[in-house]
Amino acid sequence: xxxxxxxxxxxxxxxxxxxxxxxxxxxxxxxxxxxxxxxxxxxxxxxxxxxxxxxxxxxxxxxxxxxxxxxxxxxxxxxxxxxxxxxxxxxxxxxxxxxxxxxxxxxxxxxxxxxxxxxxxxxxxxxxxxxxxxxxxxxxxxxxxxxxxxxxxxxxxxxxxxxxxxxxxxxxxxxxxxxxxxxxxxxxxxxxxxxxxxxxxxxxxxxxxxxxxxxxxxxxxxxxxxxxxxxxxxxxxxxxxxxxxxxxxxxxxxxxx
Amino acid sequence: xxxxxxxxxxxxxxxxxxxxxxxxxxxxxxxxxxxxxxxxxxxxxxxxxxxxxxxxxxxxxxxxxxxxxxxxxxxxxxxxxxxxxxxxxxxxxxxxxxxxxxxxxxxxxxxxxxxxxxxxxxxxxxxxxxxxxxxxxxxxxxxxxxxxxxxxxxxxxxxxxxxxxxxxxxxxxxxxxxxxxxxxxxxxxxxxxxxxxxxxxxxxxxxxxxxxxxxxxxxxxxxxxxxxxxxxxxxxxxxxxxxxxxxxxxxxxxxxxxxxxxxxxxxxxxxxxxxxxxxxxxxxxxxxxxxxxxxxxxxxxxxxxxxxxxxxxxxxxx
Numbered sequence: 082x083x084x085x086x087x088x089x090x091x092x093x094x095x096x097x098x099x100x101x102x103x104x105x106x107x108x109x110x111x112x113x114x115x116x117x118x119x120x121x122x123x124x125x126x127x128x129x130x131x132x133x134x135x136x137x138x139x140x141x142x143x144x145x146x147x148x149x150x151x152x153x154x155x156x157x158x159x160x161x162x163x164x165x166x167x168x169x170x171x172x173x174x175x176x177x178x179x180x181x182x183x184x185x186x187x188x189x190x191x192x193x194x195x196x197x198x199x200x201x202x203x204x205x206x207x208x209x210x211x212x213x214x215x216x217x218x219x220x221x222x223x224x225x226x227x228x229x230x231x232x233x234x235x236x237x238x239x240x241x242x243x244x245x246x247x248x249x250x251x252x253x254x255x256x257x258x259x260x261x262x263x264x265x266x267x268x269x270x271x272x273x274x275x276x277x278x279x280x281x282x283x284x285x286x287x288x289x290x291x292x293x294x295x296x297x298x299x300x301x302x303x304x305x306x307x308x309x310x311x312x313x314x315x316x317x318x319x320x321x322x323x324x325x326x327x328x329x330x331x332x333x334x335x336x337x338x
Numbered sequence: 339x340x341x342x343x344x345x346x347x348x349x350x351x352x353x354x355x356x357x358x359x360x361x362x363x364x365x366x367x368x369x370x371x372x373x374x375x376x377x378x379x380x381x382x383x384x385x386x387x388x389x390x391x392x393x394x395x396x397x398x399x400x401x402x403x404x405x406x407x408x409x410x411x412x413x414x415x416x417x418x419x420x421x422x423x424x425x426x427x428x429x430x431x432x433x434x435x436x437x438x439x440x441x442x443x444x445x446x447x448x449x450x451x452x453x454x455x456x457x458x459x460x461x462x463x464x465x466x467x468x469x470x471x472x473x474x475x476x477x478x479x480x481x482x483x484x485x486x487x488x489x490x491x492x493x494x495x496x497x498x499x500x501x502x503x504x505x506x507x508x509x510x511x512x513x514x515x516x517x518x519x520x521x522x523x524x525x526x527x528x529x530x531x532x533x534x535x536x537x538x539x540x541x542x543x544x545x546x547x548x549x550x551x552x553x554x555x556x557x558x559x560x561x562x563x564x565x566x567x568x569x570x571x572x573x574x575x576x577x578x579x580x581x582x583x584x585x586x587x588x589x590x591x592x593x594x595x596x597x598x599x600x601x602x603x604x605x606x607x608x609x610x611x612x613x614x615x616x617x618x619x620x621x622x623x624x625x626x627x628x629x630x631x632x633x634x635x636x637x638x639x640x641x642x643x644x645x646x647x648x649x650x651x652x653x654x655x656x
């Protein structure tokens with residue numbers, strides 16, 4: 082474990098683990114940072130037929146190593162794309178149902194997979210005003226979601242201060258009863274493991290742990306109790322190939338530091 | 339927030355002179371078209387095709403109580419708030435850019451309650467501009483439901499679809515008093531050609547009552563007519579055309595220049611470490627004291643502009 086930890090950063094682990102969740106022949110709507118990196122990594126290593134969408138309006142780009150865009154709204158995002166649409170029209174592809182999975186980072190998440198990127202504290206007198214939803218709310222509302230974030234107690238809370246991007250709201254069938262009749266959280270990828278949501282309660286449940294990680298460690302770093310899973314597996318550590326592609330993509334460690 | 343009655347919406351543009359007429363003017367003359375208290379729609383998104391020169395001119399003209407709407411807001415939002423010309427920003431995301439963390443300038447002005455950041459989902463912003471462009475009071479949408487964004491937006495309405503019974507959210511149109519949009523090229527009449535990402539600019543231009551174009555280059559009407567399929571904004575929606583090379587700097591303009599990354603690093607370092615004094619110094623150095631837009635560019639620095647230009651021109655060079 083110590084040896085492996087020394088050989089890659091937490092962000093690299095997140096990028097590799099989430100890239101493995103991508104499926105060839107599907108369409109992924111990716112946010113900036115780790116999601117963008119993981120989607121490109123998947124495209125290069127195992128899913129040449131993965132189509133990436135960016136909210137700037139981009140359909141199917143091929144990002145150049147070392148020239149990662151600073152957001153999903155700059156010309157670097159459009160390199161070797163099949164098409165550029167307006168932002169509105171690319172977001173509408175989510176609503177139409179052409180997007181298999183959405184993929185983003187997050188500031189704060191709760192046991193039902195709700196994400197907060199708007200306010201820390203009382204929204205009327207916030208301790209911290211965060212940047213907000215961007216396309217996050219639309220992606221979370223309209224497709225299945227993968228979220229990648231570092232596993233810290235302050236990020237994994239019983240209940241988020243504010244639901245910016247809805248997961249399963251209050252669990253059970255509340256997502257549908259609040260009007261969201263499609264999509265939902267699929268996987269949460271952290272530096273400790275991969276998590277899903279239990280079928281009935283829609284509460285967060287472990288799917289796989291990274292080598293050397295225990296459930297105790299997970300719960301120590303989580304502000305609520307993560308459900309056990311009798312079929313919990315162990316992930317394979319990042320391969321040399323995955324890490325080298327990743328480092329080639331982001332030589333300045335803009336996102337993988 | 340009010341959705342304009344349809345008759346009013348039409349009347350506002352009915353008496354425009356829709357002839358092919360020369361609309362070329364200076365930044366200062368264009369700034370005079372923006373009234374205090376106006377709702378200003380800003381073209382581009384994040385660090386792309388930001389109409390920075392027009393914002394520069396509005397700040398220098400000391401406008402008051404503007405409201406601003408844009409798909410995503412970057413450092414121009416800091417400048418609008420800190421300069422005192424804008425009270426409210428309507429957008430889906432507001433920070434300088436994810437690589438620089440959370441804008442301390444945005445935080446400073448919003449957390450104290452001095453300024454308002456009105457948050458909508460990105461698609462909701464798109465629906466607002468599109469409804470405005472379509473001459474409709476609203477469009478139905480399926481996101482934002484179930485979230486806490488909904489509870490903070492009294493402007494929206496819930497309904498069940500009359501055909502399927504499914505829940506829908508009705509997003510009100512937004513029809514800005516004036517849109518400011520930066521493009522790669524247009525003619526003197528305002529036929530605007532946009533390369534690359536369009537963001538929400540076409541809907542914005544159609545929705546707004548007036549449109550001010552800033553452009554990297556004014557080309558002849560003959561040039562426009564050679565490639566009419568590249569024209570994205572029709573001339574009769576446009577009121578002003580201002581030629582401003584590097585008009586988005588330090589942000590980017592697709593195919594011509596990338597963001598001046600080192601300038602953005604300097605800017606974010608300075609203002610995020612001291613949102614008041616750092617911002618005052620930046621505004622003074624780059625916005626108030628230069629005598630002209632060219633002097634602003636001179637202060638950004640030739641080396642930075644050349645580097646940004648090299649990046650912008652080579653982005654598709656494979």
